Amino acid sequence: MFWNDQAEAVTNAFTESQTKIWESWCALFRTVPSPMMPLCFGMDQWRELTSKGLQDWTAESEQVVKDVAQRLHVAQDTAMRFLELSLSAWKAMTPKVESGEDWQTMFANYSTKLREQLLLSPDGMARTAGDMAELWRLYLEEWQKLSQPWTESWRRASWHFGQAATGDGSALIKLTNLYWDAYERTFGRLMESPSLGHTRELNEQLLKGFDSWLDFRRASFEYQVVMSETWCRSFERFIGRMASLVEAGKPVQDVRQLLFLWLDVVDENFLAVFRSDEYIRMQGHLMNTAMTYRIHERDIVEAFLKISHVPSRSELDEAYRRIYELRKEVKELKSAFRQIQSKVA
């Protein structure tokens, strides 16, 4: 049983946000000169070896066992990344704390850097913007006369880039909205007008597919911004919780306690976000745009199938519908027949 790319992309949006935060954190803390650097390096090697060995290890096992082993490995990997982060931070901060510096201020600085790095990382804004820029470039070449609104959007974009660099996630959303506004004033409007020519139907489907793909990309990006922001807040709250425990004279005593405390805090924080109307709208928008894209994509594929004399999913579904209706009718007739039979008997 396979499910389609769009649904997978939706689920990946969440997991990618996790990957991104780890990468950003690790990169951030590796910039800190620390005697723990060799350990960090060792962890990477260890992770790589375990990951490679895992497949051979469970090669003969049933799928459920393979899956559980894989999930165990992922859980362990996540835990190790977190511990690596904690250890690095701990090592980096302890000397400053011991010399009388204020660790809260220091942590606030870390947190700010994390936000900057995460929100402007190559895996975040830059990659998305890069794809989009390439798309716009290709389209603008073709549609030179419609390029005016884009010039305006790029001019205004610089301000939002600056704001985003301060760690304000909403700035990124505003920034991408500039693209969409401009897009809607050009190609979006174009799509509303009737197309001409013998490939009109296919062209129209291609354009609508592109349009819905952009909507989906935008929704994915906005979703990831919210997730990233939630990660940052979770880490801040975790540190706050740690500080409270220390102040209460109940500091964390072992690795297990540390891990589970962290998981509790992150879960609490994410669940609070998941319950918010803002998140629900965003998740719904992500799903709805993914589904719309899926429908348009199918239309495009089916247009090609039609040209190639190949039956399509829609045609098959229609056949299934008729079979279903006939099957239901047969059942009703059988039931009626049985009732008549029993009356006669």
Next chain:
Amino acid sequence: MTPFLTQMQPEEFTKQLVEFNRRVLKGIDSLARIRDEDFEVGFTPKEEISREDNVVLYRYLPLAERPSHIPILIAYALINRPYMVDLQENRSLVRNLLKLGMDVYLIDWGYPSRADRWLTLDDYINGYLESCVEAVRQRYGGEPINLLGICQGGTFSLSYASLNPKKIKNLITMVTPVDFHVREGMLNVWAGCTLAQPNLDVDRMVDAFGNIPGEYMNFGFLMLKPFQLGIRKYLELIDVVDDEEKLLNFLRMEKWIFDSPDQVGEAYRQFIKDFYQGNKFIKGEVKIGGRVIDLRKVNMPVLNIYAEEDHLVPPASSMALRRYVGTNDYTVRSFPVGHIGMYVSGKVQRDLPPTIADWLRERS
């Protein structure tokens, strides 16, 4: 101020890290030694009574020396597989009911294919469920039977009982959603109980997917507690890698959790729109096969069982049933566990089967 994070010494921290990883390796090693036959599920012997399309009605073979001839038909949810009621020998609702002399039947809804995407709630409730009820009734001389509906299967059972009150002698609902607008349930909120279509455009989803993929459903359930269910659970597994029995129990549960049939498109569409988004079930506005579901017509004795820590079907959602059913014989029982704990908690499996059996005996 104490130095950052903990009062652990770095050396101790590193030592614990090494131990942690050693346990993970041991866990993977233990897992790799396990074979399919080590963690079978649904082991209680049963026979096939009838089959219609993908749906099979089973009867479990009696275990008591003197069975009491009290029939119970179990209707499980369309989500996940019904062998949860017979997951393992020492935690099997079915087995425990059999031991208490009950005559247990189970509906297996099967794995729907793309060809089934047009099936509606009418087909499930007035079609398959009706056929199964009739098959059991025939074995009991056409007398009304006892129906036990679990989770969504409970909602189906309530619907069926309201349409066919004379065919159901006693109705048991277990972890059954009734009021779908209880906001404590994240599932309710995400399915659109507050924002409806802007949150989940189910028409678009069904049009895009056809059937809703089981993997998608599963991802949604995991996201209700992403770190607990995605990470913490597996870290806790490390603690039991030396205990083969616990490891096998864990694997059985994993097998069940990720064994998710696709959801039939049309039935899913109606269930989300009418039940989750419209909350029409308690308003008496749901129509199945052109007939209105009126819970006031549920006039047979009802035993409603819910889990006090249920995060999928919040207690308030199940407990609402009392306000809407027409019966004068209404009993409610709860257990201090979560949704899944109702099937696998040792304590629940000790207390739940006699609760059901005693309640039925008093009304037989």
